[in-house]
Structures are given as structure tokens and as C-alpha cells.
Amino acid sequence: MVSVNDWQELLTVGTENEHIKISGKEKKNGEWVFKRTVNGASLEHGYPREGNEVTGWDNALRLLDGSPLSSLQLLKADPLIYPYLGAYMLTSKNIGEELLLAWSDKVLTGKNKDMVMAARWLLGSERTVILSGAGMSTESNIPDFRSSSGWWKQIDPRTVATVEALDSHYDLFQEFYATRMKALNQIEPHEGHRILAKWEENDLVQLIGTQNVDGLHFAAGSLNVQELHGSIRSIRCHDCGKEGSTEAFTSHETCSLCGGRWRPDVVLFGEMLPQEAWETTLEAIEHANLVIVIGTSMEVYPANQLPAMTSGKTVYINAETAETGAGFDLVIEGKAKKTLQNINELIEIGRRR
């Protein structure tokens, strides 16, 4: 049992011959004071042997900054310092990525190293772009029409989501989208969507480009979302472009201006992609320090070209990555929600600094 008046060794890094030790002492009022002691010949030159006492855990870890040690093995760490050390490791430029990974098993217990690296990059990035695809929405139970039972099982959506269907089989087209719109009423964004919205609010994410038409990123609170394939939640007249309502579309009305057919503002097979959304996303990617691709199989052109257009780091998160993860700096195989939750736990640790 250590008395409150004793200095406790909290952290020792270096080698057996040369090391830096940070000790702390809890005062009667509960406040901690810290000091650094060093041991080793080279440390006695050019690196203050005894620093002044400092208060605050973050300041305690700053006592490591500028260390001339060539090897910073983690020799000893008291669990008391883990949360602060975790934050320091995830955010301080004084701790390189190699050291981060070397220390993470001990300090960030139970955290996957890929997630640790993703969190570190995200915390250190000034401009981050998220690209999301269908795998982002499946955990919100967006129905997969191709595999669901019933009438739609007989029909491949790719034969309905076309300009040809709109022109020649409007009843079928209308029913297909009306069914999808009704299904969307029951659907809510999941925790992963909310985490991305929070990251934007905290200035960790600057833009989301999504291939999804379900509007779930907006529903979760994200503001700067570019819908690369349009949105099923907005309706326009196919002939004159007038804006309409979902009610008008689902109740078989025609355009009040020209009598034309209402349609969702999604990109149908055979149509151009929305130029402004693409250009905005492309420009953000070109200037990004980090691009995180979530839940897309990377098979669809041109979305699959986007990550290659950045000079920043690239992360790929998908349930299956074996054949599609090539070319990324970091590949994390996992579902979107759980992976984002895991990374977010580390972000929360890093943001304690």
C-alpha cells in the first residue's frame, strides 16, 4: 500500500541502461503532481535531468517530449496512466506509428491494431473524406430486394431501375419505387451513421460521398453529404424537372405543371451521374489527407476510381475485403457499424487530450 505522500512510478520508457521515468504523487486535495527523472550517460547531456514538477496528466506525458532516447521501449506503465498515455499515443507526433503499435497491446488493451492506426490517422488528418456504399445501410435493414421473398423475388431491380422502365413500364417502375419508399419509413440510421455525423460535428470529417440513395447520413445528422447516385427521398417531374412530393408520386398523381410523370431523383441505369455531387466529392478527395471507404464492393465505376485519386492515406472497411482491398493503405475486414464503434472508442480516448 502506497501512502499518499509517496512518489509512484507511473511510466518508464527507454532501455535498461538509459531511461526516462515519470513519477506522480497524489496530494491530499486529490490533485496529482508529476516529475521526470532520467538515467543514462547520454541523457545527462542536453536533456534536463530533473524537470520541475508539473500538474495535469497531459503535462506529465509532455515530459517525454524531445527525448534523445533512440529506443523508447515501454518498460513499465502503471494502469493509472493508461487512459492518458493512450490519448498521447494516438495524437502526439512525438510517438511514431511504430511505437504506437508497439505500445498499443499493453496500453490500448483489446484494441485491434488496424483500428488503432485508423484512429491515429483520423485524429491527425485535417481533411478527411468518407465514401459509403450499400454495406453502410444493410445494418439499418435496408431490404435487399433481390433476395427477399414475394413478388420482387421474380424481378431483378436492375430491370426496373432503368430509364427504359420509366418510359415503357411506368406502372411497374412506380410500384417498385413506391414500395421502397414505404419501406424506408420504417428505417432509421444506425450507430455507425451517428458516429460519422459526430465526427463531422467534431471537425474530424469534412465530407461524405455516398452511393446510397436512402438519405440515412442526413437522417443521422451529417450535413455535408454528397449523394452520388441521387436520393430516393426527393421527387421530380421526369419531363419538366419540377420538384414534387413523395405523396404525389406514391398516389399516382401527375405533374401539376406539365402533366408529366413523377420519379425519384435517383440515378437510373442509363442516366448520367449528378455532376455537381461528383465534382464536389472528387475535389474533396483530391485535397484529402485521409479517405475512408466503407461498405462498398469497389466494383462499380466510377466510385471505385475515387480512392486512387487522393495523395492522402486510404482506409477500406468492408465485410469482405479479399478481392477488393488491394491498393489501400489499410484494410479492415468487418461490418460498418461495429468497426466504426471500435474506431470511435479510440477517437474518444484520443480526444481526451
Ligand SMILES: [Zn+2]
Ligand atoms: Zn412536369
